[in-house]
Amino acid sequence: MGTTQQQHHATITRRAFASGLATIAIGLGITGCSSNTDGGSNAGSGMNSSSEGAEPTTVRIGALKGPTGMGLVGLMDAAGMFAASDAAATDDGSSGDAVATDTPVGTDPAGIGALENDYEFTLASSADELAPQLIQGDLDVLCVPANLAATLYQKTEGAVTVLCVNTLGVLDIVEAGETIHDITDLAGRTIYSAGRGSTPQYALEYLLRENGIDPETDVAIQWASEHAECLAALQADPSIVCMLPQPFATSALAKVEGARIALDLTEVWDETVAANGGNSQLITGVAVARSTFAWQHPAAVEELLDAYAASVGFVNDDPSAAAQLIEAADIVTAQVAEQAIPYCNIVCMTGAEMAGALTGYLQTLYDADPASVGGAMPGDDFCYGA
Structure with a gap:
């Protein structure tokens, strides 16, 4: 198949x-x-x-x-x-x-x-x-x-x-390690993701900005055409992180040694919006x-x-x-x-x-x-x- x-x-x-x-x-x-x-x-x-x-x-x-x-x-x-x-x-x-x-x-x-x-x-x-x-x-x-x-x-x-x-919300931050515990931990990291110009890009950029991270200067976002490219990048370089939607985040856990879901961005969204006095859902x-x-x-x-x-x-x-x-x-x-x-x-x-x-x-x-x-x-x- x-x-x-x-x-x-x-x-x-x-x-x-x-x-x-x-x-x-x-x-x-x-x-x-x-x-x-x-x-x-x-x-x-x-x-x-x-x-x-x-x-x-x-x-x-x-x-x-x-x-x-x-x-x-x-x-x-x-x-x-x-x-x-x-x-x-x-x-x-x-x-x-x-x-x-x-x-x-x-x-x-x-x-x-x-x-x-x-x-x-x-x-x-x-x-x-x-x-x-x-x-x-x-x-x-x-x-x-x-x-x-x-x-x-x-x-x-x-x-x-x-x-x-x-x-x-279905977006997760996946890493092969134990370095990311809060969205602010993404500062200085390279993030691979698919979905430029759609929900993944705009949700990520919103969350970064609202948490004090400039997506243009404080992180390096590499936009891929498919989720498979993100997974391949993580397999080749465990120091990077990936933003993946479900079910691809779950798939990554089985394919990359030590991979884990570090952040559930739905939870981060809810926390960020609430802190700003809003009530929107991701x-x-x-x-x-x-x-x-x-x-x-x-x-x-x-x-x-x-x-x-x-x-x-x-x-x-x-x-x-x-x-x-x-x-x-x-x-x-x-x-x-x-x-x-x-x-x-x-x-x-x-x-x-x-x-x-x-x-x-x-x-x-x-x-x-x-x-x-x-x-x-x-x-x-x-x-x-x-």
Whole structure:
């Protein structure tokens, strides 16, 4: 089975499984986000322009190979994404349309029930691979870093809306040693991390500044394109530290001798915000939809959110069973997934609760650096159902 560092990702569809189609591996060469979208009209160009109401449709979902994808595996199973043994393999060694697993499948462990709509899932290692597909209308829903959702909202003039918060804080500082016990211990150190331009960068810089460390001069931050590069750097030089999200932080403990989680940045965030008189939560990821899709298919959005909540509940309540599906989806190994799930803060927060938490988090980022959220706070239409 392939790893999260592979250069291709597989799009797995319920219809393809049902008809026995061969596996398709789609190589993505797109990076960055298009800013040429003309409001909501162009953002919806990839779908039928007429409203179908409650007519069944296909919901095309993009997610990352991390906690956002992990929270979806119950829905993937309910949608018929996993086959017991007959999945074909792609050229890069990952599974495709019907994903093989030794775990009994098709039993709907999340209790989702029959689905009215079809679902397609595209998993990738980087949001940069998937964001252009949302803007171009090739995806309907995309799980992205929270600050990227705000940036997309600004770039598309409001053509995306947040359906739910799906991941709270998952960032950890990992070291091979016993030298870091407080965030101030990071002064003078070299920190490797992926996620430049998204939640990891802005959360780290905020925490450093608020704790008296200048991220430009007091530390050396090396930005990698993938988490695997950070892990390789730590293996080569145990004197460095890494900022890794779960489940990759858990994976590092097994791969680097003496590695430990030195700081849980969610705890550091809570302490720092409280010391400043604030009350925001650290939010890693959200699920956004093209606004036109949400307006034209409210019943599909309702089904998705209900199924998503059930899927998240299953993953959190039964990490062992969920871990098998997570491995089958080629996210991380079952062993790592089972160990990491309790620390992944996978949620499905909607409505007013979502709006309050997300607004507080984005306001904290905006106050520190307006560019981190696209230059302005999103409008009232940013949060769906709020």
